[in-house]
Amino acid sequence: MMPDLGNYAAEVLTAYALSVGLLVGLLVLSLRRSRKVSAQLAEVEARKDRADV
Amino acid sequence: MSIWEYANPKKFIATTTPLVPWVMGLAIACLVVGLVWGFFFTPDDFRQGSTVKIIYLHVPSALMAINAWFMMLITSLIWLVRRHHVSALAARAAAPIGIVMTLIALITGAIWGQPMWGTWWAWDPRLTSFLILFLFYLGYIALWEAIEDPDTAADLTSVLCIVGSVFAVLSRYAVNFWNQGLHQGTSVPVATGERTVSDVFFVPLVICMVGFGVLFLGLVLIRTQTEIRARRMKALEARMRS
Numbered sequence: 001m002m003p004d005l006g007n008y009a010a011e012v013l014t015a016y017a018l019s020v021g022l023l024v025g026l027l028v029l030s031l032r033r034s035r036k037v038s039a040q041l042a043e044v045e046a047r048k049d050r051a052d053v
Numbered sequence: 054m055s056i057w058e059y060a061n062p063k064k065f066i067a068t069t070t071p072l073v074p075w076v077m078g079l080a081i082a083c084l085v086v087g088l089v090w091g092f093f094f095t096p097d098d099f100r101q102g103s104t105v106k107i108i109y110l111h112v113p114s115a116l117m118a119i120n121a122w123f124m125m126l127i128t129s130l131i132w133l134v135r136r137h138h139v140s141a142l143a144a145r146a147a148a149p150i151g152i153v154m155t156l157i158a159l160i161t162g163a164i165w166g167q168p169m170w171g172t173w174w175a176w177d178p179r180l181t182s183f184l185i186l187f188l189f190y191l192g193y194i195a196l197w198e199a200i201e202d203p204d205t206a207a208d209l210t211s212v213l214c215i216v217g218s219v220f221a222v223l224s225r226y227a228v229n230f231w232n233q234g235l236h237q238g239t240s241v242p243v244a245t246g247e248r249t250v251s252d253v254f255f256v257p258l259v260i261c262m263v264g265f266g267v268l269f270l271g272l273v274l275i276r277t278q279t280e281i282r283a284r285r286m287k288a289l290e291a292r293m294r295s
Contacts, residue, residue: 003093005103008168012106015164016092019110019157023084023268026153030272034279041286048289 060137062281069274076271083264090257098254107165108250109258113265115158115183115224121151121269122186122214122221125193129211139277141207142284144214145197146276150269152190159187170235179236182223189217203284 005012059065091109098105125147131140162180163173174180193213200206227236250258 001093003103005106006097008102008104011164011168012103015107015110015161016088018160019114020088022153022157026150026272030275030279034275037279037282037286041282041289044286044289044293048293051293 057135057137060135060139062139062285065139066278066281069278073271073274073278076267076274080264080268080271083260083267087257087260087262087264091254091261095254095257101169104165104168105254107161108254109261111158111161111165112258113262114154114161116262117265117269118151118154118158118183118186119221119225120266121147121154122190122217124273125151125214126218126221129207129214132207133211138203138207138284139281141203141211142280143273143277144210145207146280147269147273148190148194148197150272150276152187152194154265154269155183155187155190159183166235175235177235178227179224182220182227186217186220186224189213189220193217203287 059068088109092106095106097103125144128140128144128147131137132144166175167173193210196210196213197206200209248255
């Protein structure tokens with residue numbers, strides 16, 4: 001049930017595609033970096049604990 | 054209990070971690086409802102046709118682009134005055150979100166402007182100050198990346214943030230300061246309450262504005278936690294090397 005966007009379909013669809021793409025990209029990159037840094041920190045803390053012992 | 058307790062990195066992470074799923078859930082729910090409502094269930098404007106649907110992306114993203122900079126200004130000032138690392142890292146975390154919001158506002162504005170104004174771009178006071186704000190975001194992020202020492206980076210980026218705030222203010226109020234531009238005045242004047250948008254467009258617009266605002270909050274929390282962990286990791290590695 002796509003609405004009739006008339007003469008401006010290309011403009012409206014492009015605006016939505018680019019904006020949603022940028023928002024999803026930002027969300028994915030933020031979550032991916034969060035997981036990566038958490039894993040790296042856990043590894044460094046484990047190494048430090050081993051060194052302390 | 055003082056708000057400054059949350060400047061402790063451990064306390065910040067412990068407090069915000071359980072909040073993040075709720076905040077992100079609310080943000081996604083608002084964005085889905087607002088955008089689906091706006092795209093599928095609102096009529097065309099008698100003058101703008103279906104391009105009016107771009108308002109649900111353009112207005113909230115422009116709002117958050119400017120508000121993100123103000124949030125960075127507040128956290129930068131806190132860093133400069135009280136030297137709380139979490140506030141400097143929160144400012145750093147907010148910048149990439151702000152630049153994406155600015156980019157969305159610029160892109161959607163250009164796409165809307167071409168059929169409505171007959172041009173993708175005009176050197177209008179609001180558009181120009183918004184473009185300069187975008188460049189300040191780029192400079193801010195580049196400065197953080199370029200400086201090795203995190204405290205020096207926080208100091209210099211805080212100063213840059215204060216300078217850039219001039220353009221954040223201009224972006225918001227340019228249409229009031231200069232009247233020769235193409236860009237229309239604000240659709241939702243908070244001070245007077247006299248909005249120019251019909252209810253049929255206004256309700257989904259408000260839901261999208263809330264969605265963008267809450268999404269910003271959620272992303273800032275996630276990214277600030279990441280910056281805190283990255284900083285701790287660097288500190289541990291430096292300690293182990295010495």
